[in-house]
Amino acid sequence: MDIPEVMFMKVCTSIKRVGGKTVKVDLEILNDTILKIVISGDFFLYPEEAIHEIESRLTGRKVSEVANILNEFRGSVEVLGASIDDLISIVTDAYTSCSQE
């Protein structure tokens, strides 16, 4: 008899102060795949609309792919009060601090 795979839905949050600004990442994860991600805070990112593309590109991808995906935005977005490296680290922190629902 096949044993059905157990699906774990996790909700994760990480908040960090970097460069004088606050960056918060809220993640919803199902078996290591990002179902939803919101990157919020009082930082500056140019162009602003790129935040939606970043969140959209990360949605549906494995947490292990986050660094590679965010690295693709180097050069096309400018972040003030945080950096792409900070974003990678905060998403990773959010995942590792996950609570199971």
Added chain:
Amino acid sequence: MWRLIIDEGDVYWNMAMDEAMLLLRDSNVIPNTLRLYVFNPSAVTIGYFQRVEDAVNLEFLRSSNIGFTRRVSGGGSVYHDVNGEVTYSVVASINDISTNIMDSYRIICSGIIYAIKEFGLNADFIPINDVVIRGRKVSGSAQSRKKNTLLQHGTLMYNTDLITLSKSLRAPKEKLLEHKVTSILERVTTISRELGRTVSRDEVIRALIKGFNKALNTDFYQGHYTREELELASKLTEKYRSVEWIFQR
């Protein structure tokens, strides 16, 4: 010579007009403009990337009938006091200020520093976007950019009700600890508080015009909105009122 516009409106109109000017300057149909304005009634704006529940005290805003909306620019939440704060917007070709974002913040914020000097007070620019007097924030700014144009808008608190400000806004605990103080109230100030006398809105507007005259190295002529600006701002007002825009994150 730049256009100067002095205005007063509600939070939705004010944010809609700033965005309208940014878009129309980028299409090269309006001139570089300094807009000085007041939020009437008092209101709150939050940064483009902020979550509403993290940025403001919703319960207090609702019970106090204080309106709020999301800005097109990043940065933090701001309380705009009708009787204690003047907001400025600089809408200009990027090439007339600086292509470097940090440099442009510094150049435009120096207008605030010169304005404060008109009152005999010294102020400092704290990157990225703050101006402080004796370590306490008196002005915050935020910048948005299109291809050829920047919009930088920001506050100058001259007599803001700091109790209402502290009840309206949420500051992350870590942010307060970093400033080694315990509340918003202790890390912000006003020109009136620093001078020990009540400063008027008109004095502040005059000081800001002089300050930006020095910082931007330009004279101003007092002008009016164009028909295109009024029409676009009227359309955009609906966006700034909408739940979809305000609660988008």
